[in-house]
Amino acid sequence: MRSMSSRGNQHRRDPAPSRWSYRYERWMLTPAYRRLFRVGPPVVLAACAVAFVALDEGRRTYVTDHVNEWVDAFQHRPEFMVAELTVEGASDRLATEIVAALPIEFPISSFDMDLPAMRTTVEQIAGVEKAILRVTSAGALEVDVTPRVPVAIWRLDDGLRMIDGEGNFVASVQARSERPELPLIAGDGAKEAINEAMALFAAAAPIKDKVRGLVRMGERRWDVVLDGDQRIMLPERNAVTALERVIVMAQTQDLLRRDVQVVDMRNDDRPTLKLGITGTEEMRRLNAALSGAGK
Amino acid sequence: MNQLYDNQRAMRNMRKAALQRGLIAILDVGTSKVACLVLRFDGPDRFRAEDGVGSLAGQAQYRVIGASTTRSRGVRFGDIDAMQETERAIRTVVQSAQKMAGERVDHVIACLSGARPRSYGLAGDIMLDGDVVTDQDIGRVLAACDVPDLGEGREALHAHPINFSLDQRSGLTDPRGHSGNKMSADLHMLTVEKSALQNLVHCIRRCDLELAGIASSAYVAGISSLIEDEQKLGAACIDMGGGTTGVSIFLKNHMIYADSVRMGGDLITHDISKCLGVPEATAERIKTFYGGVVATSLDDREVIEIGGNSGDWHHDRRSVTRAELIGIMRPRVEEILEEVKDSLDAAGFDSLHNPAIVLTGGGRQIPGLDELATRILGTQVRLGGPMRVSGLPQAATGPAFAAAVGLTMFAAHPQDEWWDFEVPDTIYPARSLRRAVKWFKDNW
Incomplete structure (x- = not known):
């Protein structure tokens, strides 16, 4: 409603927006333009600032130098x-x-x-x-x-090395006497079969004093070398069982104290013995005596 | 008739597009004020029940997010008189409503209060092709309605199918799927002056807005002010506006008659202005503050300062008693109500059983109007107002906004009109393909 004093207001401005201001307002209310105006200027400003610095070599080095300086100063606190x-x-x-x-x-x-x-x-x-x-x-x-904990000494052509339970080198040793408590292994491929070697050493505990070491033969089986040039040839498989059989034979029949050079266990069915010279002659004598008595 | 059909269909499509966008404006161009509401359609799932507003009779899927009113300019008796002025008023109101909403609206649904509406009751019948009524059949029966000569320069604004009957059964609201032989339909058609319509459309176009629908303000005021029972059992809604008084009669949820009396509140203001010798603005103020139609003895002693700033001391110190003011207003209000009564009589409103009459619009705020209206129109006069819609500002909830609120409901849930049904094959060449297919089906 118009106010009561109409005279003073006769030249009042038309409250209606002009056609163009109306259109402008509508244009500004259009979602796409509103987004444009909210996002656009800041992005343009930021881009200008970046371009101002990046497009000039001097400013670029100035900025990188300073940044590096700050980074250095911080890192060297x-x-x-x-x-x-x-x-x-x-x-x-x-x-x-x-x-x-x-x-x-x-x-x-x-x-x-x-x-x-x-x-x-x-x-x-x-x-x-x-x-x-x-x-x-x-x-x-x-x-x-x-x-790494060394478990054995491996004799190679050029010296002695200690190896751990997984077959890795630990260190080299000058002499066997440096680590007398470690068992000795030798032969090509001994490193790869270290687990079996350790099992064999454990099995050989009853004859520990006699064992000098294990030799890997042909990268497939073990020989137990005893003192007095005696040797136990173990099969490829079930080597531990075979060694235990030999130990039992040694304990019951005193096998290793006799003149036996080689105990060959490679054949599962029977152990084969290679006798020394004294043993062989004694054997022949006994055989001859037995056959003579028979006649 | 075909072109009208296309126009209305185009508006329906526009409305659909607007609903998809979720924003639509409604524009009530009246004689005393122009109101614009911006609606946001969220869909029912986005509506939050904890806002404390219930489902509002299924109307709650939209919210009013912008509302604005301005003094109307260039409109007389509901018709646009000065296009430029009206265009400016529309611009003002749309701009501030947009500002409040913070969104740009492109689609607008408008209403028309004047333009000399005329109601027609049409009937048509067809024999059904098949056993069951299909959409096509409804289109055909509506097309079969014999349209009278509407007169030069008139156009149909609404065409509601009110009633369908099938063989002996009548009163069907939706006959689709029913079986029968003969179907007939009753149609209510409201025509308005084409030039008034075109003026409004032109003004809206000039504001860069797309028209998504147009309705009679008497109709939409009825939608918002009549409660459901009244719409169903039969009621008249009298929308007392500034320049025109709209009359609409509802029965069985359909409008069956609408008219517009070319008299309104502005005429009362004019009378006061003339009798008291004051400017219209002062007269309007006196009317709204002190107006009434039933005088009591107390009113003789209530003296109203008329004021003025002519510089003449005696002229500026005039006063009038309220009884005198009522004496000026009452004859005019009576005259308006008599005209309304004539209009209702012409529609055969008496023959309805115990119909209700609801007064709405800005004019219904005159104190004592219900008493006067009861005496002139008959019993059961109720002072009504628009129903509440969510988000509507308090200032826009008064009875003066009955048409605006009704338009929001019209925007959300338009009743089926003639052009919402399938166009029958016979009058629409684009359907010839379907006819060819049908021919093949029948003959092979």
């Missing part, structure tokens, strides 16, 4: 510096080896260290089974090592 290397769980010899394998110049920022790669390096050392590397809060690089 004392909180992130590593000053020393400690090795835990390794023998002195292994520790020396590990320190030598990690070519790090201390102090170094922990951002510059590639711990996974260093771990791979450490684990490639023969005597290391597993390594855990961590940077402690005290600023030390701690290498926690699980060393």
